[in-house]
Amino acid sequence: MAMTWSDLAKKQPAAMRILMNGIRNNRLAHAYLFSGGRGVGKREAASHLARAFFCRARDGIEPCGACPDCKRIDSGNHPDVVVIQPDGRSIKKPQIASLIKAFSYKGVETSKKLFIIEQADLLTSQAANSLLKFIEEPQGNTLCILITEHSQKILATILSRCQVLHFKPLSKELLVHHLLENGVSRVMAKTVSAVTSDAEEATTLSKDEWFANSRSIVLHFMEDLLTRPNHAIITMYEKCALHFNDSDKMKMMLRLMLIWFRDVMALHIGQNDNVVYVDRMESLTEAAEKMTAEQAACALSLLMEAQRRLQSNGNPLSVLEYVSLKLQEGAGVYA
Amino acid sequence: MADAIHSMAVEEGLAMKVIVAKDKLVACTNDVMRAVSSKTTISILTGIKITATSGGLTLTGSDSDITIQAFIPTEENGIENIQIIKPGSIVLQARYFADIVKKLPDDTVTIEVDSRLMTRIQSGHSEFNLNGMDADEYPRLPVLREENTLSIRKDLLKQIIRQTVYAVSTSENRPILTGANWVFENKTLKCVATDSHRLARRTVTMDVEENHTITNLVIPGKSLNELGKILDDRDQDVVEMIATDNQVLFKTDHIQFYSRLLEGKYPETEGLIPNDVKTEVVLKTKDLLQAIDRASLLARDERNNLVKLKTVDQSSLEILSQSPEVGRVYENVPANKISGEELRISFSAKYMMDALNRIDSEELIIQFTGAMKPFILKPVDDPDLLMLILPVRTN
Numbered sequence: 176m177a178m179t180w181s182d183l184a185k186k187q188p189a190a191m192r193i194l195m196n197g198i199r200n201n202r203l204a205h206a207y208l209f210s211g212g213r214g215v216g217k218r219e220a221a222s223h224l225a226r227a228f229f230c231r232a233r234d235g236i237e238p239c240g241a242c243p244d245c246k247r248i249d250s251g252n253h254p255d256v257v258v259i260q261p262d263g264r265s266i267k268k269p270q271i272a273s274l275i276k277a278f279s280y281k282g283v284e285t286s287k288k289l290f291i292i293e294q295a296d297l298l299t300s301q302a303a304n305s306l307l308k309f310i311e312e313p314q315g316n317t318l319c320i321l322i323t324e325h326s327q328k329i330l331a332t333i334l335s336r337c338q339v340l341h342f343k344p345l346s347k348e349l350l351v352h353h354l355l356e357n358g359v360s361r362v363m364a365k366t367v368s369a370v371t372s373d374a375e376e377a378t379t380l381s382k383d384e385w386f387a388n389s390r391s392i393v394l395h396f397m398e399d400l401l402t403r404p405n406h407a408i409i410t411m412y413e414k415c416a417l418h419f420n421d422s423d424k425m426k427m428m429l430r431l432m433l434i435w436f437r438d439v440m441a442l443h444i445g446q447n448d449n450v451v452y453v454d455r456m457e458s459l460t461e462a463a464e465k466m467t468a469e470q471a472a473c474a475l476s477l478l479m480e481a482q483r484r485l486q487s488n489g490n491p492l493s494v495l496e497y498v499s500l501k502l503q504e505g506a507g508v509y510a
Numbered sequence: 511m512a513d514a515i516h517s518m519a520v521e522e523g524l525a526m527k528v529i530v531a532k533d534k535l536v537a538c539t540n541d542v543m544r545a546v547s548s549k550t551t552i553s554i555l556t557g558i559k560i561t562a563t564s565g566g567l568t569l570t571g572s573d574s575d576i577t578i579q580a581f582i583p584t585e586e587n588g589i590e591n592i593q594i595i596k597p598g599s600i601v602l603q604a605r606y607f608a609d610i611v612k613k614l615p616d617d618t619v620t621i622e623v624d625s626r627l628m629t630r631i632q633s634g635h636s637e638f639n640l641n642g643m644d645a646d647e648y649p650r651l652p653v654l655r656e657e658n659t660l661s662i663r664k665d666l667l668k669q670i671i672r673q674t675v676y677a678v679s680t681s682e683n684r685p686i687l688t689g690a691n692w693v694f695e696n697k698t699l700k701c702v703a704t705d706s707h708r709l710a711r712r713t714v715t716m717d718v719e720e721n722h723t724i725t726n727l728v729i730p731g732k733s734l735n736e737l738g739k740i741l742d743d744r745d746q747d748v749v750e751m752i753a754t755d756n757q758v759l760f761k762t763d764h765i766q767f768y769s770r771l772l773e774g775k776y777p778e779t780e781g782l783i784p785n786d787v788k789t790e791v792v793l794k795t796k797d798l799l800q801a802i803d804r805a806s807l808l809a810r811d812e813r814n815n816l817v818k819l820k821t822v823d824q825s826s827l828e829i830l831s832q833s834p835e836v837g838r839v840y841e842n843v844p845a846n847k848i849s850g851e852e853l854r855i856s857f858s859a860k861y862m863m864d865a866l867n868r869i870d871s872e873e874l875i876i877q878f879t880g881a882m883k884p885f886i887l888k889p890v891d892d893p894d895l896l897m898l899i900l901p902v903r904t905n
Contacts, residue, residue, distance in 0.1 A: 243646050252554040254574045254649040272682060279685030280730065280770040281756040283574050284650050314773040 178223055179237055186216045186349060190340040194220065198227050198236040204338040206310050206319040208295070210326035211342025214374025220342075221291050221320045222248060225256055228289055228318055254283035257290040261297045271302040275309050278317060287316045295321040296328035303330045310336045344372045354381055362454045366390055369434050369451045370427070386427075392418050393431040398458050401465065404503045411499045416492055425491035429482050429498070435459075436474045443468040470505065477501055526598025526623040528562045530582065531591045532611065532633065535567075535619055538580035539608050541765055542571030544740060545578040546604040554647045557601035558608075560621065561645070562594050571604060572649060576733050577757075577768040578740065579651070599645035600629055607631075610638055651768060652754040659750040660694065660718060664741055664762070667749050670701050670712050671738040673868045673895055678731035679705035689728040691776040702779050703731065708861050709779060709898040710868075727753055728776050733769035740767060782884065783898060789821065789850035789878040792890065793843065798827075798874070799866040801843045805831040806859035808839050816902055817859045824848045831859070846873065855881050856904045865897040 184191040190209070197203040207224075209217040223238070226245045230238035238245050247253040257277055259270055274290060282288045292298070298306065310319055310333065321337060323329055345353065347368050354364035359381040367377045367386075380386045392414050399407040419428040434451050441449045442463040452459060466474075481498045485491065542558055550556060550573055559570040566583040584592045600623045611619060616634030623629045627642035679687035690703040699714045737760055741749065750761040753771075760767040805817045809831045820828040826845055832838035855878060866874075871889030878885045887897040 243650070247554075247647055250554075250647055252552055252647040254552060254555075257551070276682055276685065277574075279682075279688075279773055280575060281773050283756065283770060284652070286755060 178219060178240070180223065180227075183216060183220055183223060186345060187211075187220065187342050190342055191220065193338075193340060194224055195236055198224075203228070203318060205313050205317065206321070206337040208321045208323065208326065208329065208334065208337040208339045209342060210323050210339055212324060212344050212373055213376065214378065215342040215345055216374075217322050217342050218293070221322060224318075224320065225253075225289050225291070229253065229255070229285075229287060255285070255288050257288075259290065259292045261294050264297065266292065266294070266298045266302050268299060268302045268305055271298070271305050271309075275305070278309070279314070281315065287318075289318045289320070291320045291322065293322050295323045295333075296325040298330070298333075300330070303333055307332055307336070345374050347372070350374060350377055354378065357381075362452075363387070363390075365451045365453060366431075366434070370430055389418065389424075389427055390431060393428055393435070394452065394455055394458075397432065397435045397462075398455070400499075400502055401458060401462050407503055408499060411495065415495060415499075419491065419495070422485060422488075422491050425485055425495060426482065428495070429478055429485065432498075433475065433478050435462075436471050436478065439463050439466065439471045440468060440475070443471065466505075474502060474505065523625045524596050524622065525625050525627070526560075526562055526600055527595040527621070528567060529593040529595065529618055529620045530567055532614055532617050532619050534582045534591050535611050538567075538569045538582055538764070539611055541580045541740065542569045542578045543604060543608050544736065545571040545573055545576050547573035548605070550574070554601060554643055555649075556604060557643050557648075558604045559599065559601045559645055559648045561599040562592075562597045564594060564597060567592050567594075570648070570651075572768075574649065575730065575770050576736055577649075577651060579766040579768070580764055581766070598623060600627065601643040601645050601648055602629060602640055603643075606640065610640075652757045652759075654752045654754060654759055656752070659752050659761075660699070660716065661748050661750050662699075662714070662716075664747050664749050666714060667760075668738055668741055670714065671734045673712050674701045674703040674710040675731045675734045675738070676864050676868065677703040677705060677708050677710040677897075681705070686728060686772055686774040686776055688732070689730045689772040689776075690734060691779070692727045692729060694725055702776075704779060704782075704898075707858075707900050708865070709782060710865070711779070711783075711896045711898075713894045715894075726776070727758055728772040728774070729758055729769055730772055737767050737769070740765065783886065783896065784877075784879040784883060786879055787850065787877045788880055789848070789853045791821070791827065791845050791876045791878075792847040792873060793827070793845040793876075795866055795869050795872060795874045795889075797843050799863060801829045801841045802859050802862050802866065805829045805839050805841060806863070808833045808836050809859060815859045816856055816904070817862070818854065818856045818904070820854045821848055821852050850878075853878050853881065855885070856902045857885075857899055858902060861899050865899060869895070869897070 180191060180195050209221060211217055225248050226238035226240065227233060227236060229244040229248060230242055231244060232239040232242045244253065248256055257274060259266060259274060262270055278288055278290065313319065326339065350368040350372060351364045353374055354367060354377060355361065357378060363381050367381045370380065371377050396407060396410050396415055399410045415428060419425045438450045438452050438459050439462050441447065442459060450456065450459065477498060481494050484494050539558065546558065552574065555572055555574060561568045566581055568579060568581050570577065570579045582591050584590065584594060610631060614633035615636050618633065620632045621629065623642060627644060629640045629642040631638040631640065674690055678690055687705055690701055693700045697716050697718070699716055700711065702709065702711045752759045752761065757768050757770055802817060806815055809815050809817060816831065818830040820830065822828050825848065827843045829841045829843060865887050869887065869889050871891050873890040875888045875890055876885060882901060882903060884898050884900045889895055
């Protein structure tokens with residue numbers, strides 16, 4: 176299915192409105208900087224803008240997606256579109272020099288030319304400086320698109336020569352929707368989007384075996400805490416301690432546990448739609464019956480306390496032990 | 511029966527099929543290979559486009575700056591070159607294709623493409639199967655209107671290139687100067703190249719009244735040099751030239767050479783050429799060239815490769831060069847005629863030799879307008895060529 180401006184506008188309404196108006200009124204700026212986190216649609220927007228810029232069978236502002244121009248932009252074979260990517264860890268001066276040389280020529284097919292610089296924050300200062308004059312006074316019908324995740328690292332003099340479009344992080348619903356479209360199961364999509372709001376990271380996590388195991392280990396542990404608290408400590412040492420064996424991994428465990436108690440809380444206040452662990456509805460309902468909303472709130476603050484300890488270099492295992500024992504105690508009370 | 515079904519299935523999936531004479535194919539492949547660059551970032555340009563139409567077979571190679579197209583007609587002088595069985599188009603990896611056709615065993619080559627772009631190249635008992643690329647991905651060449659052509663003799667074109675393109679700038683600071691400016695007006699084609707230290711201008715009178723497409727072009731020096739190399743003696747004597755907004759085409763019988771044009775406005779150069787001559791020298795081109803060549807031997811390592819010139823008694827020139835570490839050289843060059851003021855001037859030996867090497871006439875005129883001002887070199891018998899060099903300031 177061909178992408179349309181309205182598809183993109185669902186994710187980035189503000190930024191896309193500016194581009195759509197630019198095309199509609201034929202008043203595109205000569206240089207844009209797309210700034211925003213990973214996976215928020217910067218690159219899609221850039222290639223869609225490229226298609227709209229070149230497409231000769233454009234329907235209003237919408238490129239056709241089927242003509243040779245559109246197709247070749249997709250396959251990277253369009254002779255008048257140049258994409259610059261970092262060569263190793265930076266974008267070096269020779270790359271920009273060759274870009275400028277290529278653009279001192281007239282277009283191959285039409286007078287239109289377009290270049291995209293990806294990860295523009297990686298421009299070396301020499302490269303950025305040689306680009307300055309070129310962005311400032313492009314010759315002919317040239318459009319520049321710079322893409323970056325770190326707009327604060329872009330040279331101020333370049334920034335001032337571009338129209339900056341901010342791409343916002345995706346909302347939770349959109350992220351879930353996005354993941355579902357990419358073939359991620361509903362259960363996993365919900366979990367992942369509760370952990371991160373970064374689309375790219377979310378996609379990686381949802382395919383990560385370690386993360387899938389983490390999820391089931393944590394859920395197993397929580398159910399043990401609920402149904403057989405005495406056994407939970409054994410589960411903790413046998414499974415959790417081995418699986419979450421360093422500080423970063425432990426952080427993930429605490430996040431996953433937090434979600435559990437948030438779900439319990441959601442059930443208490445009747446927001447069943449907000450439950451993340453939808454596949455464990457039965458256990459969650461049981462937990463909600465056993466513990467009051469106040470108790471769940473206590474558990475949440477306990478976990479946040481544990482996160483702070485971990486942050487200030489607490490030993491991961493002892494943080495886990497602390498949390499587990501406290502929760503087990505609590506479980507005893509609930510019973 | 512089984513065979514018939516099989517052959518039908520094959521026919522259905524066939525996207526292109528030609529049988530072509532190997533020697534023609536090899537020659538044309540070599541021509542278009544000149545335009546193919548391994549350094550391209552556009553993957554489709556690593557390929558050669560092969561298009562079969564009822565009229566013949568067209569090969570195209572390009573690095574996006576220049577594009578060379580070679581055409582093999584189905585029939586030429588009563589000899590059949592090609593049999594087009596099914597017209598079509600395919601892009602094949604240039605590197606492999608060129609080597610393969612060169613080494614094929616038989617005199618004829620069959621090229622057959624199926625609907626999945628799989629290409630079978632068969633000759634004698636040898637058969638290659640190559641993965642093709644979609645010809646739709648290949649850059650489109652500009653559509654040119656044949657009525658706006660400008661015909662130019664091939665030897666003249668080569669001479670224009672030789673006598674002007676050497677002066678284009680090699681620095682990217684001002685990209686427009688890396689090209690040569692061709693202006694056609696009032697029946698004359700004027701070709702100018704300059705790197706802001708020297709200039710070469712060659713004018714050619716044409717029989718055509720007017721041409722709408724070629725009025726003011728800036729053609730990259732690199733493209734013109736490449737064009738000079740590819741114009742050999744194989745073709746007929748006339749090259750046709752057509753321009754569009756973005757590209758210019760030079761066309762011979764077999765080859766079409768496209769070049770992208772440079773973007774921007776070429777600086778006005780007429781004002782640079784002085785006309786208040788103070789000193790005029792007429793002498794033998796070869797004498798001066800050889801003297802400068804010798805004088806530059808010592809100055810070779812110096813930054814400017816500097817030589818000094820001085821008029822002596824209205825009869826000869828003194829050429830002088832020195833290097834503090836190496837030593838000095840002095841030479842007297844007899845002149846046929848010296849008129850005007852006495853003069854001492856310094857200039858780059860390299861620039862001088864570049865210019866002299868390209869003056870075919872036996873004698874030349876040098877017109878000086880002062881020690882700090884540009885001077886002009888002109889062949890005695892050819893008013894159409896003019897070369898200008900800026901002197902170097904010395905104490």
